[in-house]
Each structure stands twice: as C-alpha cells, then as structure tokens.
Amino acid sequence: MSGAKEIDNLIELMAKLPGLGPRSARRAVLHLIRKRALLLTPLADSMCRVAETARECLNCGNVGTADICDICESEKRATGQLCIVEDVADLWAMERSGVFRGRYHVLGGTLSALDSIGPEQLRIPRLLDRVTSEDISEVILALNATIDGQTTAHYIADQLDGRVRVTSLAQGVPIGGELDYLDDGTITAAMNARKDI
Numbered sequence: 001m002s003g004a005k006e007i008d009n010l011i012e013l014m015a016k017l018p019g020l021g022p023r024s025a026r027r028a029v030l031h032l033i034r035k036r037a038l039l040l041t042p043l044a045d046s047m048c049r050v051a052e053t054a055r056e057c058l059n060c061g062n063v064g065t066a067d068i069c070d071i072c073e074s075e076k077r078a079t080g081q082l083c084i085v086e087d088v089a090d091l092w093a094m095e096r097s098g099v100f101r102g103r104y105h106v107l108g109g110t111l112s113a114l115d116s117i118g119p120e121q122l123r124i125p126r127l128l129d130r131v132t133s134e135d136i137s138e139v140i141l142a143l144n145a146t147i148d149g150q151t152t153a154h155y156i157a158d159q160l161d162g163r164v165r166v167t168s169l170a171q172g173v174p175i176g177g178e179l180d181y182l183d184d185g186t187i188t189a190a191m192n193a194r195k196d197i
Helices: 005-015 022-034 036-053 088-097 124-133 147-160 184-192
Strands: 081-085 103-106 138-141 165-168
Touching: 005 022, 022 036, 081 088, 081 124, 088 103, 088 184, 103 124, 124 147, 138 147, 147 165
Parallel strands: 081 103, 081 138, 138 165
Antiparallel strands: none
16 A cells, blocks of 8 residues: 555554545545644554553443543432443433433443343343442433344343333434434433333
C-alpha cells in the first residue's frame, strides 16, 4: 500500500474498526500523519493511557478506569431503578439521552441458542444478585428489539417475576433496531413510555 511497513500495519489495524474499510482507513491514516502534532501524537498517547487503565466495572459491566465506574459510585443516581442493556454502547446511548438517572447493568450480549450463549455466559446471575442486594424496585429492560434481545428480555422477566416490577422500553424503538443507532429524542420517548412486561 504505502511502501512503509509501519504505516501499512496501522492502515490494516484501522481497517478493522467498525465503519472503516481499507479505503477509509488509508484516508484516516494519511490525515493523521499530515496532522501529526495536532492529532496523531495526542491520539497515540491517549490510546496508550486507555490501553493501560481501561477496565470493566465489577458492579455493572460499564467501561471506565476504576474497578467501580462513576455511575455506580455516584450518590446522585437513583438507587431503586436498574436499567438493563446489552452492551456498553447501549449504556452510553442511554446516558447521552439524559433521560435515565438510575443505575445500569450491562449483560455483555444476549441469549442465543445458535451461539451457545446461555445465562451463565452473560451477567444474568450477577443481575439477579444485584436486584436483591441493592434493594431494586424496578428493572427496566432496554434491550435491542431483535429476536435475541426479546428472548433475553422474556427470560429475565420470568426470573424476576414477583420479585420486582419489570418494565421495558415502549414506542420509539423499532423492531430490529439497536439503541446505539437511535437519536436522543427516540430514546427519551421510549423510556418515558415504558410498560410492564
């Protein structure tokens, strides 16, 4: 490609990122090189720091730089509500909307018989423990409106039946839609119109 092994390696790595193919990766790398002092060096430094310090929150599964994330540590968050999401990108989408001020639980995926993913491969046992130990009064299932997402939601609702109020996002989330791709207004409408399962 470029003739320089290090640059070609960077292009190959960038091409593996979501939304970037080989051509986009080449353009991005060329731009970074041209703006070395302004972009490339600070980006490389920041990536090194994140690589050394990033970790999953032991409580909820969010990504941060401490064992317990800022959301779980915050005393300003409502403690009776727990919003369940599939992955960290969904948590970030909910936070971006600003509509939910409780705490989260990241499952780390969805149940899938085809992929041999059962409750033990996800953070479902930890969720059940949290509902009891943290005195949760409502669990909000904010899972993607896919077949696996809905299967997971029904499984969790069955596990929590009679223990706690279980609600899910309502209007605004299209079937087959994913939270990370929704705008803030859609997420807000869905959260405000949640319903019992």
